[in-house]
Amino acid sequence: MLIIFGASGDLTARKLVPALFNLYKGKHLPDSFVVLGASRSNMTDEKFREKVVQESEFLQEEIGKEDAAFIKNFADKLYYQDLGDKYDGDYSTLTKRIEQLNRENGCDENYIFYLSTPPSLYEAIAKNLSEAGLTKEENGWKRIIVEKPFGYSLASAKELNDGLHKYFHESQVYRIDHYLGKETVQNLLVTRFSNSIFEPTWNRRYIHHVEITNAETVGVEKRGGYYDKSGALRDMFQSHLLQILSLIVMEPPINASAEEIRDEKVKALKSLRLMTDPDVLATHTMKGQYVASTIKGKKVKGYREEEGVDPDSKTETFAAVKFFVDNWRWKDVPFYVRTAKYMPTKVTEVVIHFKSPAHEVFKSQDAYRKDNKLIIRIQPDEGILIKFGVKVPGLGFNVEQANLDFYYSDLDSAQVMDAYERLLLDAMQGDATLYARADEVEAAWKFVDPILEYWSNEDVPTYGYAAGTWGPRNSDEMFDGHFGWRNPGKLLTDETGFCIL
Numbered sequence: 001m002l003i004i005f006g007a008s009g010d011l012t013a014r015k016l017v018p019a020l021f022n023l024y025k026g027k028h029l030p031d032s033f034v035v036l037g038a039s040r041s042n043m044t045d046e047k048f049r050e051k052v053v054q055e056s057e058f059l060q061e062e063i064g065k066e067d068a069a070f071i072k073n074f075a076d077k078l079y080y081q082d083l084g085d086k087y088d089g090d091y092s093t094l095t096k097r098i099e100q101l102n103r104e105n106g107c108d109e110n111y112i113f114y115l116s117t118p119p120s121l122y123e124a125i126a127k128n129l130s131e132a133g134l135t136k137e138e139n140g141w142k143r144i145i146v147e148k149p150f151g152y153s154l155a156s157a158k159e160l161n162d163g164l165h166k167y168f169h170e171s172q173v174y175r176i177d178h179y180l181g182k183e184t185v186q187n188l189l190v191t192r193f194s195n196s197i198f199e200p201t202w203n204r205r206y207i208h209h210v211e212i213t214n215a216e217t218v219g220v221e222k223r224g225g226y227y228d229k230s231g232a233l234r235d236m237f238q239s240h241l242l243q244i245l246s247l248i249v250m251e252p253p254i255n256a257s258a259e260e261i262r263d264e265k266v267k268a269l270k271s272l273r274l275m276t277d278p279d280v281l282a283t284h285t286m287k288g289q290y291v292a293s294t295i296k297g298k299k300v301k302g303y304r305e306e307e308g309v310d311p312d313s314k315t316e317t318f319a320a321v322k323f324f325v326d327n328w329r330w331k332d333v334p335f336y337v338r339t340a341k342y343m344p345t346k347v348t349e350v351v352i353h354f355k356s357p358a359h360e361v362f363k364s365q366d367a368y369r370k371d372n373k374l375i376i377r378i379q380p381d382e383g384i385l386i387k388f389g390v391k392v393p394g395l396g397f398n399v400e401q402a403n404l405d406f407y408y409s410d411l412d413s414a415q416v417m418d419a420y421e422r423l424l425l426d427a428m429q430g431d432a433t434l435y436a437r438a439d440e441v442e443a444a445w446k447f448v449d450p451i452l453e454y455w456s457n458e459d460v461p462t463y464g465y466a467a468g469t470w471g472p473r474n475s476d477e478m479f480d481g482h483f484g485w486r487n488p489g490k491l492l493t494d495e496t497g498f499c500i501l
């Protein structure tokens with residue numbers, strides 16, 4: 001049984017229920033499987049079913065495709081229990097409901113508790129589950145999935161880990177990071193460790209620098225209140241982007257088990273050189289915020305005008321960090337990672353920039369266009385592209401770049417599972433490989449904390465950039481004159497919005 005706390009919220013309707021529907025449709029769920037939503041709101045089972053189906057755009061589309069009886073059969077697996085006026089009360093009513101559903105549906109006592117509430121409630125919920133006897137594993141396994149953000153800083157992440165560990169063993173805790181559920185993120189491991197052509201060059205001898213971009217075309221939408229306290233560094237960089245980075249940086253695991261892979265990821269995260277010197281932080285980090293602009297004749301709101309955002313906010317919607325990895329493989333190779341809202345195109349990609357050939361036989365005017373690049377496109381158009389030099393036909397030896405590409409969509413079996421679908425299924429199967437372990441999360445916060453502390457200083461500039469552009473006009477300066485960011489899409493406006501906020 002899957003028991004979702006905070007089931008009246010946005011995530012349940014928009015992500016969890018559609019993922020469960022797809023698992024049901026793909027026959028990945030046992031017949032006895034049921035979902036029990038729990039929150040403070042008062043709702044009947046029927047009302048809960050109607051609500052999640054109505055609020056899920058995905059299910060609305062499915063209603064047009066599937067026959068009504070099929071959708072109803074799925075919806076009938078969803079139940080709801082209100083928790084009274086708080087999450088840290090007595091769970092005896094919840095326990096009785098779980099027992100009743102077990103009897104009625106012939107379920108085992110295998111439970112996943114999915115915490116989809118504000119994180120401040122996680123420990124209280126874990127405590128109440130334990131006091132209600134719902135965490136005992138005598139008659140079946142018990143797992144707890146916790147949503148991001150996992151902490152607000154290293155100290156709060158440690159506190160949260162300690163709080164959960166009072167009631168659940170680490171092997172029962174599944175910290176979700178939906179980027180790890182993306183097919184191409186998982187493919188980073190396969191690309192690296194199942195091909196003997198990449199691994200020998202995957203080091204300081206051949207790689208000049210590594211770039212990771214995560215760009216979104218939307219602003220903060222309805223989540224202004226949450227985002228203004230978080231910012232891009234906490235929202236995306238600490239979690240999703242450092243997870244991707246760890247897969248690029250890590251050493252080969254001895255096998256593909258959850259513990260071996262996660263051991264190597266932790267080692268990678270622990271190798272990140274901490275930046276504490278303000279002079280280094282000033283040149284190696286940059287924060288920005290989108291300001292109003294006009295895109296295709298339409299006025300777009302600036303971040304400070306969004307609902308729930310402080311009109312004087314200095315919270316970053318653009319975060320860029322340059323850093324080094326202190327180990328044998330990566331010594332002196334710079335990593336550039338950026339994430340931002342309201343950029344010209346939605347894209348997440350990793351670009352491995354290889355060094356120029358040791359001896360230049362063929363001179364080229366445009367070194368950037370000549371150097372080899374491996375581009376791993378995480379989304380959209382999931383795939384891999386290798387850029388390599390070819391001779392321009394005709395006289396002389398002029399070099400231009402050609403592409404060798406692979407797109408996931410070209411595979412016959414291209415049925416890419418949604419990230420939540422994959423991760424829920426893994427949790428049901430007890431596979432935690434794609435979930436973050438306590439020490440991974442703490443290692444990531446350890447790297448991020450000094451940057452956040454530096455950014456909390458009023459003197460650190462927050463650069464304005466026009467919504468629809470590739471961030472602050474001066475963001476290439478981090479590259480010390482070497483190339484700059486790869487911007488895979490045209491600007492949506494001529495405005496720069498450049499200013500210091």
Ligand SMILES: NC(=O)C1=CN([C@@H]2O[C@H](COP(=O)(O)OP(=O)(O)OC[C@H]3O[C@@H](n4cnc5c(N)ncnc54)[C@H](OP(=O)(O)O)[C@@H]3O)[C@@H](O)[C@H]2O)C=CC1
Nearest residue numbers: 006008009010011012039040041116117118119147148149
């Ligand atoms: N929505 C998204 O796209 C994403 C969400 N997440 C994370 O998932 C979790 C759930 O997100 P989401 O569904 O958007 O959150 P919501 O704000 O919609 O909250 C979920 C539920 O928690 C309960 N709740 C909200 N605020 C409080 C409060 N102050 N005290 C007690 N209960 C409260 C409410 O239920 P009730 O009042 O009925 O008890 C609410 O329906 C959060 O941790 C979020 O950070 C992560 C990634 C993306």
Ligand SMILES: O=C1O[C@H](COP(=O)(O)O)[C@@H](O)[C@H](O)[C@H]1O
Nearest residue numbers: 148178179216235236240348379
């Ligand atoms: O976790 C989050 O991720 C989304 C972006 O996810 P994607 O799968 O659409 O790339 C981001 O918009 C949100 O701010 C953040 O909390």
